[in-house]
Amino acid sequence: MYGLGILKGLGVTIRHFVNTYVEDVKLGARKATTGNSFQERQSVDSKGLYTVQYPEEKIAVPERFRFIPFLVTEDPDHPERPGQDWCTSCGICAKVCPPQCIWIVRGEDPVTKRPIPQPEAFFIDIDICMNCGFCAEFCPFDAIKMDHDYELADYDRTETHIFDKKALSKPFSYWMSIAPTTVYEEARDRGAWEHSDVVKELRKKGETPTPYTEPYQVAKMRFASGDTPAAAAVQEVATVAATGEDPETARLRRRKEALERKLALEAKANK
Template sequence: MGTGILKGLGVTLRHFIDTYAEDLKYILNKSGVQQPRPLRRQSPKNRGLVTVEYPRERLPLPENFRYVPFLVYDTEKQDDKCTSCGICAKVCPPQCIWIVRTEDPITKRPVPQPKEFYIDTTICMNCGYCAEFCPFDAIKMDHDYELSYYPTQEPHARLVHDKSRLTKPDTYHASIHPTDWHRELADRAAEEAKKKAAAEAKAKAEAAKPAGGAAAAAKPAPAPGAAQPSAPGPEKPAQADADKGSRE
């Protein structure tokens, strides 16, 4: 009776002692170069501490980790990639996205740019549909999961993110999603090559048109005073002439 409890306490004691042994080995490192302390994970073969001492230690996040989305700002064009098409809001399962489109003050026509963009993080389930269906790669999933706030701040203002808080440069997107970023660059290069080929084909077609016109213009014109051939009149059928003669 009680042997299982004693075995469990023995495992805990062994990990407790190994933790200090590993720390002492790390401190007395004689290599001259202080290596960063390896992050520990829970494993039966692990020695010492089996937890990550957050926030002092953080496990590296995988590239496809999904949290609250953010809007991508094009640093090359100095403009938002979002065109306020509204596809992200339509495909969002919990309907946590709403957009106000910019309107031209003179013509009152919509401008392809969001005036306001909101995401309610209290109901966002981080599914990634908005980033997957966006045709302009203007919205991506963020890695920032530390969104806590102080009780003195207004909860609604902290949990409903507006456009200014959601917008981040494309360099940030490249740093957390390198594979996705390289894919976008490859797709952009292929699209530009396709447009260039189409423009070259159109230019060749335009260059071939004046050649036919020049040949027609090179045909010699009749000399001044020369008799111009008269236009042929309508010919009467032979049967109609025979009928006229018989009547006469």
């Protein structure tokens, strides 16, 4: 009874010590051939201890890892809404934020001055943000997500740590690359890959949204096939890539053209 716990603890320590070198010997030969020894070493099947040579080596973060939020936008090559924000500037994220580090300026129509569902400006003070994830949990449009980029150290904390809309915006494909399981679950809940507002509009018109059961890349291009404005937009993206036009200029131009197509379709429907 006495000293048994100490012996058990020492046994665990010795076992970890031995397994550390056994695993290193096993992976020694594969390191030169496959180069994946570090990934294997930090997997759940690995035994013993290992040293991370940071920053050359980095431990893979889990999908549910939470760091500074970012805003989801459509991919630049999206047929109908290239680069368009998912955020509708509803302000729920700013209201539920515990440290109140989110500031939003809602956009307005330049002619009527009425508010439009699009943020004019969006700021997050990353020094105040506590990475709780409340903004992502409460967002009804899946427009704000928690990032995996934790290397944000800087010598200046006055301005560089206040991220604006440009610094916060990242395409939907990036969100899918870091959290594929969560992306699929959200698409399943929406019933389609598109933004929830797009899904509502399609159903009002009697059209079927892109099913989430299809792979995303296939689904994104499915409704852009054939002789349609969307297909022309896809061809235009390919043309821009070939001519080497400035990406930001091309994105704004495609966005303007997509808006013009939308207004033309609405005008045609109201006749």
